[in-house]
Amino acid sequence: MSVASSLEAPPPVRVSPTVVETLYQFNDSPLLTRQAQQESNARSYPRRIPLALKRARGIHVEDVEGRRFIDCLAGAGTLALGHNHPVVIAAIQQVLADELPLHTLDLTxxxxxxxxxxxxxxxxxxxxxxxxxxxxxxxxxDAVEAALKLVRTATGRSTVMSFQGAYHGMSQGALSLMGSLGPKKPFEALLSSGVQFLPYPYDYRCPFGIGGEQGVKINLHYLDNLLSDPEGGVHRPAAIIVEAVQGEGGMIPADVQWLRGLRRITENAGVALIVDEIQSGFARTGKMFAFEHAGIIPDVVVMSKAIGGSLPLAVMVYRDWLDTWLPGAHAGTFRGNQMAMATGSAVMRYLKEHKVAEHASAMGERLCEQLRALQQDFPQLGDIRGRGLMLGVEIVDPSGEPDTLGHPPAFGRLASLIQRECLKRGLIIELGGRHGCVVRFLPPLIISAEQIDEVAHIFAQALPAAIAAL
Structure with missing residues (x-):
């Protein structure tokens, strides 16, 4: 039985013209009104996706008004098997039926x-x-925070290197590793030391203005020289942390040769390599973990999102040479979430037994093919990239002045309009990358070929409407 056929999907979303006209007229919705009045100003998703949801199944969600949407956000990649998958529900019910402890700290x-x-x-x-x-x-x-403490304890060194465009979380230590300057500005004095940023192999906007294989070689040479030059002014770091595919940074996949070179350089320098698989892990990129595309073995892997089978959970797996910290060096009350472990196990077994990674790879390529076809008619689709079902489309302004590689400038305003027009037509997508110009696709991994086609169809309808609204 195929992944898609193992769970019968609801009928395709059909959004009427009335829904299109009224989707953003939520001033009379008491849930959204109270949310705006009572929730923190830091809330983010409701500003771009003004929905009050009441039920969900598979790849679809339904709001309180009865409107149904294809969810290509999926909890920012958390919902590997979509909403309320039978194996997840069964695992939850079994935990309750067996009267298992729901909370055990770190007792086994x-x-x-x-x-x-x-x-x-x-x-x-x-x-x-x-x-x-x-x-x-x-x-x-919190897994990132644990990784920082781990490598600094084991090496006795304090500096950590991160990459431009990186996203590793919003707590203070993790925030210091973030490439985006906006969220860090209020804490600039607190986050200014201990982290050095490196150029990421962003091929479409190559930081060296070259791109391609030569850009990768120069990037690795720069990094190697930085760590080996005795006059370079840079202390040897405790670790380098990297996303094999940058998610929030714009769905940018690292070149596999670059990842292999990064692993070689860090090993030669005695620097721990931390790979952040929080969003890219668990079959999303067409491999169980994104670093597997390069065949490397990291020193530390941090994981969350899909690992809990849709429930909150985070872990860090690391090589035993780093295990020098003392008992209680990193703790947390809710590290013993038994229900999340049960649902996480159920999802992991499903991913393996149903070859979901291979399915994600095939569905990702299917969507890419249709996006590339649209690119022929819409030059605003500047770059289509990613791996598996972790895909992004960089939206550009064809009339703007090109960069040194000949690529038009980012067009964040159009990306926002595309997101709005997709939502009107029953498709939830998110934005990311520099200037918010990258349309991101993170659907549940069980999405079928027919549903992929519907996603592409809605996106194709949204494009001319968004352009017309400029």
Whole structure:
């Protein structure tokens, strides 16, 4: 049975003209009105996706007005199997039926032990044979914080290197690793030391103005020289942290040769390599983990989002040479979420048994083919990129002055209009990247070929409407 056919999908979304006209007229909705009045000014998604949701199944969500949407945000990649998948529901019901403890701090249980075995069964054998696991607070940012403490303790060094365009979370330590300057501005004095930023291999906007294979070579040469030059003015760092595919930074996949070179350079320099798989992990990129495309073995892997089977959970797996910190060096009350471990195990087994990574690869290529076809008629689609079902389209202004590589400038305003027009037509997508110019596709991995075609169809309808609204 195929991944798509293993769960019967609801009928395709059909949004009437009335819905299109009234989608943004939510002033009379008491839920949205109270949210705007009572929630923090830091709230983000409701500003761009003004929906009050009441139920969901598979790749679809329904709002309180009865409107149904294809969800290509999927909890920012959390919902690998979509909403309320039967294996997730069954795992939750079994935990409740068996009267298992729901909260155990870091005490072990059969559920926790099974979770660890299932996770280690997905990781490369070379990593597993020397692996340790740390259960963190139930967010990816806490796993990043744990990784920072781990490598600094083990190496006795304080500096960490990150990359331009990086996103690793919003707590203070993780925020210091972020490429985007906006969220860091209020804390500039607190975040100004201990982190050095490096150029990421962003081929379409190559930081060296070259691109292609030569751009990758220069990038690696720069990094190698930085770590080996005794007159370079840079202290040897405790670690380098990297996303094999930058998500919030604009769905930018790192060249596999660059990742191999990065691993070689860090090993030669005695620098730990931390790979952030919080969004890219668990079959999303067409491999179980994005770093597997390059065949490398990191020193640390941080994981969250899909690992909990749609419930909050975060872990860090690392090589045992780093395991020098003291008992209690990193703790958290909610690191013992048994229900999330049960649902996480259920999802991991499903991903493996149903070859979901291969399905995600095929569906991602299907969507890319249709986006590339649209690119022939819409020069505003500047770059189509990503891996598996972690895809982005960089929106550009064809009338603007091109950069040194001949690419038009980013067009964030048009990207916002495209998002709005997609939402009107029943498709939830998110934006990211520099200037908010990248339309991001992160659908549940169970999406079928027919549903991919519908996503592409809605996107194709939204493009001319967005351009006309400029």
């Amino acid at each position: 249980t059969p559920v926790k032990d099974q979770f660890v075995q299932d996770l280690f069964g997905l990781l490369p054998a070379e990593l597993v044979k020397q692996a340790k696991i740390q259960f963190c607070g139930p967010t990816g940012t």
